[in-house]
Amino acid sequence: MIKFFGSLKDGFAMESKNKIPNPFRDLSKVSLFEEIEKWLFNKIASISFDASVKSAFLLPIKKIKLFSSLYSSKIFELKKVYLQIKNAHPFYVGACEFLYEGGFGCLINDLEKILQSERKIRILARNYIKAIIKEKTKSNIFLKQFLGRAMYVIRKNSYTMHKLREAHKKLNELPDIEPNVFKVAVVGAPFVGKSSLVANLTGKKLEIGKYPFTTKRINIGRISNEKFEIVVYDTPGILDRPLEKGSVYEKKAYLILKYLADFVVFLIDPTESAGYSLVYQNRILSSIKKTMPTMPILVVETHADLLQISDNRFCISNVTGFGLDDLKQELIKIAEQWYYEKFSHGPSKPQLGHL
Structure with missing residues (x-):
């Protein structure tokens, strides 16, 4: 049994602090044109003429300033989202390539178009305020x-606003990244x-369906004990074909393998x-072995209640529960070694007993 030292405990305690959140989550802050129009006009309509102010032309100026200021504040929030996405982890960039029309570069360009509109409105506001001051009788x-x-x-x-809001529904499903947690991808x-x-x-x-391709998103489960946690990814099914010809769901599975998984159960x-x-x-x-030669893979046979053909692999049954406890303990043992290596500089590779 591996003994854990303070460094492991401290490192695991910092996991939540080091979590990389999904940068697309805040795309919900992209407002639709109709929403912005209603919000802005309601705000400026609430400004009434102050009888104590002798110069009536000041009211239009006040409304123009408020309009520009409100729109700038909304764009400022969007700029923070833009910077998060522009510096996104490669996992999110890769997912965006097939989840957003035109890919990641197009999404960045679409956000920049909206951001640039704020400067144009500031310039308009400045020019019209100057015009009102010059010709006060034409203020309205x-x-x-x-x-x-x-x-x-x-x-x-x-159109761009609508496109981004619709994309948020798909991109928001992508998981956060937990660099300091052992991650297992279940594939097949x-x-x-x-x-x-x-x-x-x-x-x-x-959701467990009675037909293939029920799993269309990346689902996450967790195995926890008193020492550490294991993230387990339920991935969409993959077929034997080139990745470029694969479905969106297959590409999600490969992204998990390429960027997130530390270990694979096939x-x-x-x-x-x-x-x-x-x-x-x-x-x-x-x-998978050819594409990712350094990835540790544990091959597991299912439907052990109906047929077992291998003596040197894990065999499990999701119906009777046969072999599930043994598999779980094997994953805990491998995770323990992974944590030891990561936080205590232990052995370089998990030792697999059943391949």
Whole structure:
């Protein structure tokens, strides 16, 4: 048994502090044109003429200043989101490439278009205030002109605003990254029992369908004990084909493998009841090994209540629970070694007993 030292405890305690949040989560702050229009006009309409002010032309100036100031404050919030996304972790950049129309670069450009509108409105506000001061009798005419031109500037980004808000629904599903937590990805062909295994190992309630490709998002379960935690990713099923020809869901699974997973449980259905032969499933496994040669992989056979074909692999049944405790303890043992290496400079690789 590995003994834990203070450095491990301290390192794990800092995990939440080092969590990398999903930078797309705050895309919800992108307002739609209709929302901005209603909000701005309600605000400036609330300003009434002050009888104590002798110069009536000051009211239009006040409204122009308020309009510009309010819009700048909204854009300022969006600028913080923009900077978060621009400096995003490669996992999020990769996901954006296929989840956002045009890819990550296009998303950045779309945000920049909206940000640039703030400067245009500030310039408009400054010019119309100067015009009112110069020709005070036309103050209300200039106010109407300013509002029309300012809303035109904002309206030009109406489609982009809608596009970003719609993209938020998909991008928001991506998980936060936890660099200091041991992460296991459960992968395999569609419908071999990945979601059931994650649910059984972690107690997480997941959507488990009666047909392939039920899992379309990255689901997360956790195994915890008094020493540490293990994040377990339930990934969408993958097929034996080039990544560029894969579905959006397959690409999500590969991103988890490439950027987040520290360890892989590859689930094989020896009964072939999912519709994929053993030869086919092993080709998927070989492809992963070839693509990620340094990734430690534990091959696990499912449906042990119906068929067992290997004596040197873990065999489990999601129906009867056979082998689940042994698999869980193996993952805890491997995680323990990973934590020891990360925080106490222990052995360089997990020691796998059943490959």
